Structures are given as structure tokens and as C-alpha cells.
Amino acid sequence: MTMHMRRPQSKSEPYALTEAILPAPRIPGADEVIVTASADMVFDRLAGDMVAQAKECVREFGDFHLALSGGRTPEPLYERLMYDPNYRQLPWRRTHLWLVDERMVGFDDPKSNFRMIHETIVQHADIPPEQVHPIKATVENADVEYEKELREQLMWREKGQDRLDFALLGLGADGHTASLFPYSEAIHEDARLVRVNRGGQTPPPGRITMTLPLINAARFIAVLACGMSKQEPIARLIEDRETIEALPIKGVRPLSGELHYYLDAEAAGAV
Numbered sequence: 001m002t003m004h005m006r007r008p009q010s011k012s013e014p015y016a017l018t019e020a021i022l023p024a025p026r027i028p029g030a031d032e033v034i035v036t037a038s039a040d041m042v043f044d045r046l047a048g049d050m051v052a053q054a055k056e057c058v059r060e061f062g063d064f065h066l067a068l069s070g071g072r073t074p075e076p077l078y079e080r081l082m083y084d085p086n087y088r089q090l091p092w093r094r095t096h097l098w099l100v101d102e103r104m105v106g107f108d109d110p111k112s113n114f115r116m117i118h119e120t121i122v123q124h125a126d127i128p129p130e131q132v133h134p135i136k137a138t139v140e141n142a143d144v145e146y147e148k149e150l151r152e153q154l155m156w157r158e159k160g161q162d163r164l165d166f167a168l169l170g171l172g173a174d175g176h177t178a179s180l181f182p183y184s185e186a187i188h189e190d191a192r193l194v195r196v197n198r199g200g201q202t203p204p205p206g207r208i209t210m211t212l213p214l215i216n217a218a219r220f221i222a223v224l225a226c227g228m229s230k231q232e233p234i235a236r237l238i239e240d241r242e243t244i245e246a247l248p249i250k251g252v253r254p255l256s257g258e259l260h261y262y263l264d265a266e267a268a269g270a271v
């Protein structure tokens with residue numbers, strides 16, 4: 001693998017060593033698949049795209065609705081968003097921060113997605129508290145309440161723009177995304193925006209998850225997958241032979257938005 005020199009776009013721009021972009025496989029339905037040599041490089045790329053989308057949405061609508069996933073993979077990306085001056089320009093004061101999914105545990109539980117997002121982002125960003133939207137997963141009707149909160153916030157947008165601006169999804173080794181696990185009921189949800197999910201191959205604890213109709217309505221969907229454990233589901237996705245029930249990530253197909261995959265070499269099978 002070689003590092004590439006990028007030609008400067010103008011005389012004032014110096015030659016820079018850019019991220020080593022590797023040849024990318026074709027993933028059905030994806031507008032772009034980025035493969036970089038290391039996870040760190042792919043975080044860079046994703047963070048840059050997130051900041052660009054955020055600025056554009058704030059310019060156009062006055063705010064930015066961002067939905068983040070939990071899991072281990074994005075943690076260093078979230079840290080990066082806070083300490084890297086290139087990404088500190090994300091307009092947090094105009095951002096609404098949502099969760100793609102949550103485990104049915106309290107915020108003090110190490111398994112809580114919000115706990116991780118709070119520690120990595122919320123504590124360090126100048127985001128107004130009323131624009132932070134954790135899923136209160138242990139209260140009764142948490143899914144109904146979260147859907148209500150989403151609708152109330154998004155209704156300020158004009159029709160057609162009342163959707164998430166950016167959804168960051170992860171990928172499980174079994175092909176799940178959000179908390180839409182293989183052969184679980186929530187995969188088939190076609191009306192609700194948020195719901196409880198249990199059953200199928202869903203490991204306990206139960207989950208509250210955004211559904212495919214909400215995710216697929218987003219303006220920009222980013223799927224982040226890094227490491228060897230993601231190689232198999234990515235290969236299955238590329239093969240395109242399985243059903244959405246068996247491989248839920250296949251259900252992610254934006255209606256009128258963009259779908260971008262961000263993979264490191266291991267996940268892409270390029271090692």
C-alpha cells in the first residue's frame with residue numbers, strides 16, 4: 001500500500017499526504033464506498049463529511065438533526081470530533097443529537113449507548129441541553145415517547161425536510177444495524193419510527209431502536225464498519241444473495257437521501 005500525494009487544487013494549497021484510499025467494492029444501493037488503509041483514516045473521511053453536511057443543513061434549515069449509534073467502533077470517531085480542530089467547526093449549538101438505538105438499561109450502566117455518547121461528545125460540545133435527546137429506555141413506552149419527541153422537533157421543518165439529516169449506523173458481525181437484529185420483528189416495521197425490539201437473534205437486554213422507515217428517510221446515511229469481524233457481513237452484502245431478515249443491513253436503502261459506506265481495509269476484505 002502506498003500513500004498518495006494529492007495534487008493541490010490551487011496555488012496557495014500545499015501538496016499534502018492524503019489518506020490512502022484503497023479500491024472499493026461495489027455495495028448494492030450505496031452511492032459511495034470509501035475504503036481506507038486504517039480505521040483512523042476512515043474516521044477522518046467520515047468526520048469531514050459529517051461537518052460538511054452539518055454546515056449545509058444549518059445554512060439551509062437553521063439546524064442539523066444528527067442520529068448517532070453506540071457500539072465500540074464509533075467511540076474514537078466521537079473523540080476525534082471533539083479534539084481535532086478540523087472537526088471542532090461542527091455547529092453543535094445548532095445540532096439536535098438523537099440516538100439510533102439504546103439498550104434497555106439505565107444511563108449509568110456501562111452498556112448504555114447514551115452514557116458513551118455523553119462522555120465522548122455531550123460533555124465537551126457546546127450543544128444546548130434541550131437539543132440532546134437520549135432514549136429513556138427504562139421508562140414505560142420509551143419507544144412511543146421517543147417517536148413523539150422526534151415528530152415534535154422535526155415538525156418545525158417544512159414538509160419533505162422533516163427528516164433526520166445524518167444517521168450514523170454501525171454493523172454487527174451478524175449483519176445487524178441499529179438494533180435491527182436478524183429475524184427480529186422490528187425489521188418488518190413499516191409505520192412506527194421507533195420501537196422496542198426483542199426476539200430473533202437479539203441479544204439481551206431488550207432494545208429501543210429507530211426503524212427502517214425513519215432511517216431510510218434520512219438525508220445522509222453513513223455506515224461505519226471497521227475490523228476483521230465486519231469482513232463477513234460486508235462480503236455477504238456485496239454478494240447480495242440474502243434476505244433483509246437474514247442480513248438486516250440490506251434493508252438500509254435511502255428513499256431520497258445518500259448512502260455512504262466507510263470501511264477500513266479489514267472490513268472491506270482488502271488485507
Ligand code: 6PG
Nearest residue numbers: 069070071072073170171172178
Ligand atoms: C449498539 C449499536 C449497534 C452497533 C453494532 C456494531 O447499540 O450496539 O448501535 O447497532 O452499531 O452492534 O457494534 P460495534 O461497533 O461495537 O461492533
